[in-house]
Amino acid sequence: MKRHLLLTSFMLSALGCGGSSQSPEAKPSEPQPPVVTLPGQPNDGLAPLSSSTPDTNEHLAGGAVTTDVQNEDAFSQSAPAIRSDFALDAVFKSGDHLFRGTHKGLGPVFNNPTCQGCHIKDGRGEVPSSPQRAMTSMFLRISDENGQPDAVYGDQLQTFGTVAGHPTGALPKFNGALDEGLAYGEAYAFVEYENVTGKFADGEEYELRKPIYKVTDLSYGPFNDTVRFSARVSPAIFGSGLLHAIPEQYITSYADPDDVDNDGISGRAVYVTEPISEQTKLARFGYKLGTASVLQQIAGAYRGDMGVTNRINQAEPCTENQVACNEQAALEQNSEANGLDLSDLDLAQVEFYNRLLAVPVRRGFDVQTSTWQEDVKHGRALFFDANCNGCHVPRHKTGEAPASLLGDVDILGFTGESTPIAALSEQVIYPYSDLLLHDMGGECAPIKLENAQGGSCQVGENCIYVQLCEGLADNRPEGEASGTEWRTTPLWGLGLVQQVNARATYLHDGRARTISEAILWHGGEAEKAKQAYLAMSKTERSQLLAFLNSL
Template sequence: MKKNALLLSMIVVLSACGGSGSQGKAPEVVSPPVVIVMPGQPDDGLAPLSATTPDPKEHLAGGEVTTQVINQDAFSQSAPAIRSNFELDGVFKSGDHLFRGVHVGQGPLFNNPTCQGCHIKDGRGEVPSSPDEAMTSMFLRISDGQGNPDLIYGDQIQTFGMKEGQSQGLLPKHGGAIDEGIAYGEAYAWVEYQTIAGQFDDGQTYQLRKPIYKVKDLAYGDFNPDVRLSPRVTPSIFGSGLLHAIPEASITSYADPDDIDGDGISGRAVFVTEPISGQQKLARFGYKALTTSVLEQISGAYRGDMGITNIVAPQESCTSEQTACIAQAQLEQDKEQDGLDLSVLGLAQVEFYNRLLAVPVRRGFDSANQTWQADVVAGRALFFAAQCASCHIPRHKTGEAEASLLGDAGLLEVAPSHTPIAALSNQVIYPYTDLLLHDMGGSCATIERETAQGEACTQGAQCYWVQRCEGLADDRPEGSASGTEWRTPPLWGLGLVNTVNARATYLHDGRARNISEAILWHGGEAEKAKAQFKAMSANERQQLLTFLTSL
């Protein structure tokens, strides 16, 4: 964890030579102190964390928003405080129903017909098991080399399209939208893996999967010549309301973009314009720290992933170049409110549901004796010693959880009042993230066009687009993030990922099959931490993994 806040001041005094009887001389100028604030402990009233002794209530990862459920439904529980409130519990269940259901007005382009279909059991999505299985809970972001949306395909490739009278999504067909005027899915993407062999310092070997992404059957024409692609597996969503409630000042206290403390960790805070209020706010959600709130995140997902327009994202996902998509969108009849596919009430209820999902309790803690398993404590100390806690900040304290910008969601309407959410306020939580951008290293080769046999080509249905990268880089700028920067993901619930979804894997693109592989893919600012992991003994590595699976 970063060092406690220190103030290093340097005062430079520039003296003038005149006295009280001088005329026409400039007054003495004293420069203000140059104050350098070291990144460290935020002003939250909490004592510094110990690297060797867990906090007394560290097992309650979400504070009072912690659930004791640790089975396959562990990520789908409501905050305990709202269960006895008939209306709040009802709003949560209404949001849950909408989150799981198919909406009217879906499409014309989409990746999955439901929110739950991407966030499986409110947890992580899946990498398709073979090239013949379409992506349904992962997708590719797309842009040019400067991060601008593709003129034809926008900022996201949607695998499925719609046709009047068609009950199932239409997979892409090369040139089909242009030739037939049908809103086919945009393009078909899949991943192949190259095996990378390595070994720990003690000689134990391991294998990693290096992904190679391929895209074919572009239905609306070629990508831009400078195309960039970035794979994304949908993340877990529980605990997002607590992350939303951490004060901005607490998060930015850990920012160190110039690495003034010299530890090699340079977390960077990003501020963007929030679309409803128009205010500058800290971006804390999304793999590249692009959105400011749960509301902004889910409204964008409704539009981009499902083709569901809403008050925050009111435009259909068709670009101006996709005439077949525009024509299909004009045929949509079943709008919920003011020409939008999703009503304000529905959006507010889904926002409430997302924000009030509880965090699973830690494992490895004996509540009767108030003791931790020895390997969990030992692994936690190793986590700190390896500097993992410099980015994965273990503890935060929420402030007053601000109300929805839409108003207070009820069972039948959205009230004009804006009541802070008491259940999420002033909670000591343990998410293990700083929510900042970090450079994770790596690089990408220019996207090539190849046949199935790997031969160079320039056009035609047999000509695929192929992306190969080293490390975790995607070479795609997004918002303020570069092609090597990623927001630190929270680690709470890490040990239950496969309990909730046995097919789930790790990292932003799901390349890591287990937690050890995820660590071994770290680079850039995390290179030293990875090196320390590789240098550990087999027993120490197991202790660290025991700790991580307790989260």
């Protein structure tokens, strides 16, 4: 763990002989150097973590918000504290129902008709099995070279559109919206892979798959001349209420933007404007830290992924240059206030559901003997030795979990109160993330136009936009994040990802088929940790993976 160090210096004073006419003129005091506080253990009242001995209750990843369920429903359980409270349990189940269902006002363009369709069983989405299958739980964010939304397509590509005769959504069609005036999906994105091989220090070979993103069938005309893409697989959502409840100062204690401790890690805190309160708050959610709260995150997803407008995101996902999209939006029959697709009550119940999802218990721990499996324990020590914990900070403590900005709800409506969520408050949790931005290295070639055979292409239906990057970079600025920066993904539940969804993969774009592959894609600030993994023996690698699979 990083430590707090205080750099100080002595003041130098000019000394003279009292009463002597020959004494030199007193020199002014030298200015003190600035006090520099290095990142480290927050002032949360907890003893520093040991690299060799796990905490007594470390197996309870979510503290009291931990579930024993470890099957395909492991990510869909409610916090134990609300199960015996009829009113709270009813709100949770109502939010669950809304999360799984469709809503009035879907579209005019969208990626998936339900929340659950993206966050499969409340876990990760998946990469389509072939380029011929449309993305339904992943998508591409887009912008120009400065991170500004595309003038025609906005900041996200929606694959499906609302067109009569297409009950599940109309796929993109080259210039279809322009020529026919119909709200086809915006563009068709797919991924192909190039194999990359390498060796561990002991000679064992590995193979990675490097993604090549391609976009075709643009329904509303060409992209801007400096277009950028960033692929995103929908992340798991359990435990988000606990992350929301960590006090800001505990998170920022790990920030080290100038790397003053010279360990190669320089996590940055990001601040955004929280809707409704309009206050500047610490960002905690999104692959590039774009939102400050669970409410802000889900409200954005409703609008961006489903085209469902709400109190926080009231505009349809159509730019002013998408005539067909706006004309279709005008046909929507909305019964909510101000013509919105989603009521405040529904939004509040879905927020409650998201925040109260429990975290799975760790594997590899014997409750009867209070002992860990030896390979898990050794793997944990290797995790610390490689300084993986420099970004994937194991432990946090929640404070008072803030009330919803929409107010408290029951099954029928708002109660008129706004109270903190006791079940999420004052919990010692083990998410394995510092919730900060880190530079993960890599770079991208400029996006180019090619034909299906890989030859040069200038314009027309046969042209395909192609993005090829090295490492984890996407070359797309977003908010305060650069094209190489990403939020540290929480690792809790990592070992159950493919138990919940056998087709799920890892990293922000799903390129890694295994946890080992995910490690080998690390670069930038994580390069030293990756090199430590490459240098491990086969036994040590097995131990490290046993530990990661126990999370």
